[in-house]
Amino acid sequence: MTAAQDNRHRIQVSVQVEYLPDQSDADNQRWVFAYHITMHNRGQQTARLLTRHWVITDGEERTREVHGEGVVGEQPSIAPGQFYQYSSGAVLETEVGTMHGSYQMLAEDGTCFDAEVPAFTLAVPRALH
Template sequence: MTASHRPPSDPRHQIRVTVETEYLADQSDAASQRWVFAYHITILNEGTVSARLLTRHWVITDGEERVQEVHGEGVIGEQPHLAPGQSFRYTSGAVLETEVGSMRGSYQMIGEDGIHFDADIPAFTLAVPHALH
């Protein structure tokens, strides 16, 4: 069977991703240029079809515009299945060499109807408190 891709505007395949960030001062060390952040992700299926998260793609940019891309299966060792209206929440982290950076990306999903689609992860900022004016 051949899987097809549909634009994210398809109402059957609507995934909302929200992000909260947290600076982890106790794990960071400015002298070593190591700033550690946690991010808390909520993935909500607002569509009409159940979907499974297969893979992730992250683009991480630090304050010096250095970019790192991360590809991998699932999130935190899981490939969550989300029925319509269901959400999945997890926490992960990032280590930067600068006090400020950003992340964005996407989750590659498959609906129970066999259609592959991407769920965009909106860009968000990682920043030490008071680092941004």
């Protein structure tokens, strides 16, 4: 059993995506999306978010990776049963793309574990059938 599967260390991540037409410019191949993240601590210990890792792929299969400390300038601690929310954004050169990634977490018992973010789609409304 890995630490991520251990009930002591479990962060559930959900994502909502929003297309931002006012910030996008199709003529210059710039499509802007906001994503709203909610992290619920379903484990038994307080966990602190240390770093993030995103893999962003556009509709032409161009991929870029983003690594960094915390999220939106914070490294929040999330107590059992509590949640943390934040919003951020991504800019693509195509109307459709995907993102997935993970957050490296540190539990109060010193265990490091990853909170996985399943792949989600970034798409201009009506761009997908």
